Amino acid sequence: xxxxxxxxxxxxxxxxxxxxxxxxxxxxxxxxxxxxxxxxxxxxxxxxxxxxxxxxxxxxxxxxxxxxxxxxxxxxxxxxxxxxxxxxxxxxxxxxxxxxxxxxxxxxxxxxxxxxxxxxxxxxxxxxxxxxxxxxxxxxxxxxxxxxxxxxxxxxxxxxxxxxxxxxxxxxxxxxxxxxxxxxxxxxxxxxx
Numbered sequence: 001x002x003x004x005x006x007x008x009x010x011x012x013x014x015x016x017x018x019x020x021x022x023x024x025x026x027x028x029x030x031x032x033x034x035x036x037x038x039x040x041x042x043x044x045x046x047x048x049x050x051x052x053x054x055x056x057x058x059x060x061x062x063x064x065x066x067x068x069x070x071x072x073x074x075x076x077x078x079x080x081x082x083x084x085x086x087x088x089x090x091x092x093x094x095x096x097x098x099x100x101x102x103x104x105x106x107x108x109x110x111x112x113x114x115x116x117x118x119x120x121x122x123x124x125x126x127x128x129x130x131x132x133x134x135x136x137x138x139x140x141x142x143x144x145x146x147x148x149x150x151x152x153x154x155x156x157x158x159x160x161x162x163x164x165x166x167x168x169x170x171x172x173x174x175x176x177x178x179x180x181x182x183x184x185x186x187x188x189x190x191x192x193x
Contacts, residue, residue, distance in 0.1 A: 006031075009055045013077040020046070033060065035082060043083040045075065056110060065116060068094045070134070074107045091141065094120050098132065098143045109136040111191070113166045113173065121145060133173065135166065135191060144190050166191065 006017040015035045031053070034044035045062075047053060053062040055077070063072040069092040076085040087106050093116050114134050121130040123145075131146040164175025171188020 003031075006053070006055075010077075013058070015077065015082075019049075035080070043081050045083055045086070052114065056112070059108060061112065063114065065114075067119070068092055070114065070116060072107060072112075072136075091136075093118055093132070093134070093143070096141065096143055098145050100140055100142045102140055105136075105139055107136075109138060111166050111168050112136040113164050115146070115164065115175075118143070133164070133187065133190075135187075137191075142190060144187065 003017055003019065010016055010033070013035070015033060018032050018034070019029055020032045021029050029049040031047040031049065031051075032044055033047065047062045048064065051062045051064050053060070055061075058076060058078045060075045060077050060082070061072060063070050069090055071088060071090045073086060073088045075082045079085050089105060089107055091103075098121075112135070115131055116134050118130050118132045121132060123130060133142075133144040133146055135142040135144070164173050166173050166187075168191065171186055171191055172184055173187050174182075174184045176182045
């Protein structure tokens with residue numbers, strides 16, 4: 001995790017992030033997000049080191065990928081006790097086919113982007129990886145198979161995308177991953193949700 005970048009984004013909320021390992025209890029590495037209250041430690045959340053996280057405006061998201069879906073947590077950083085604002089929802093990706101789906105949600109999404117390995121995805125070739133781009137916006141989810149974008153290279157589609165950000169004005173998805181390096185793809189025709 002890029003702690004300096006996260007701390008730069010948290011600064012305006014008078015909060016900070018740090019990595020913590022509890023050797024006495026044999027606890028794995030965690031990312032701690034903590035607020036300050038009158039010079040003393042304030043509310044905090046602990047995030048598993050394998051979770052992904054981002055800050056969008058005043059909302060802090062962290063999410064965990066499971067075999068069948070994604071658990072997403074959201075906190076409002078403008079609230080003094082931001083921990084109490086925490087909301088969680090689980091999206092079962094295996095139940096959804098590629099395309100746009102309307103859904104009920106308790107979270108506030110504004111072009112939230114992540115990747116998921118959808119094991120029940122139909123592919124052009126059996127050796128193609130099963131990654132999909134997932135875009136959550138307001139009450140819609142868009143699932144886009146990555147294979148339609150990554151057709152070049154000596155070993156096409158055998159990749160592991162990691163993180164990405166969406167430039168909504170241009171429709172460009174920028175990211176990087178394992179065996180694919182940095183990439184930028186035009187998904188503008190898919191984001192008119």
